[in-house]
């Protein structure tokens with residue numbers, strides 16, 4: 001089976017953060033995504049039937065406070081992917097795994113389990129962590145060179161997946177004896193791997209250890225240099241690394257309806273204290289976004305954690321996706337205020353336009 005991330009569509013689509021309450025939003029509207037298990041399954045099945053390529057969870061251990069404490073409720077992503085394998089048939093099931101919190105020997109076994117359970121549809125999204133309260137939760141200190149640990153982590157996993165004789169590992173972060181693990185994944189040499197990052201050091205990590213960078217941009221044209229930069233870093237490492245991005249979506253029959261709803265949930269109904277906390281902590285402890293995003297785009301942080309807004313009619317959204325594809329993005333994830341209520345309209349109206357535009361096959 002061809003893994004969906006290498007399927008025929010020129011512009012690939014994923015669903016991001018359906019495993020966590022609020023999805024990507026920091027809003028108080030009552031219809032915000034509750035991430036109840038049965039509804040998550042419904043959304044995964046909907047996406048699977050529509051030929052959407054991947055289902056990507058967020059890795060979160062703590063909520064962001066404020067009135068509704070968004071993301072406090074989130075399903076753990078390896079067990080989540082294994083469970084969804086039984087409910088879906090074609091869609092890739094990613095797990096987003098925190099290097100500092102999850103031991104690579106455990107992660108390798110869990111990921112191999114997902115790959116077998118799903119018939120080779122597993123995916124790994126490596127994150128090195130940025131939220132101080134999550135490090136505290138695990139009794140860990142957030143170190144500067146988290147990506148150096150990430151390189152060792154990924155190397156240990158790859159060596160386990162090679163399936164050779166037990167090996168000893170002597171690194172800066174891991175000293176392990178007689179490491180082995182069976183079964184190895186069905187995907188060879190390892191499941192498709194994303195790395196979610198923005199900074200130069202994050203891109204260098206992706207160049208060494210991932211198949212795709214998962215990253216943000218402020219405006220579509222401004223995405224081009226990020227892709228050129230990533231491609232150059234990958235070439236320097238003698239590899240090829242594609243770039244996926246991430247958007248939040250309000251798709252409605254008219255532009256005015258979409259923009260009114262965006263204003264309602266992402267401005268009037270923002271969960272103010274959580275937005276202040278989130279933007280402050282992200283800017284201080286990560287470089288997930290262009291610095292200008294924090295100054296200019298509070299609404300985007302409420303609307304979708306600082307991702308790019310696709311707000312409007314199906315045609316407008318399809319046109320913006322065409323521009324993203326032309327800029328060089330391999331695809332994007334989409335997130336909604338309420339995935340179950342809003343995904344059907346997106347599937348029914350935007351996907352046919354993407355087919356017309358030659359971005360996706362029938």
Ligand SMILES: Cc1cc2nc3c(=O)[nH]c(=O)nc-3n(C[C@H](O)[C@H](O)[C@H](O)COP(=O)(O)O)c2cc1C
Nearest residue numbers: 058059127129130196197198199202214286287288
């Ligand atoms: C698109 C995107 C998605 C991310 N998803 C997660 C996530 O699910 N969990 C998490 O802890 N960090 C997530 N991050 C944060 C990164 O993994 C990283 O810790 C942060 O961006 C800081 O690293 P950087 O300076 O290299 O970007 C995400 C970042 C980006 C750009």
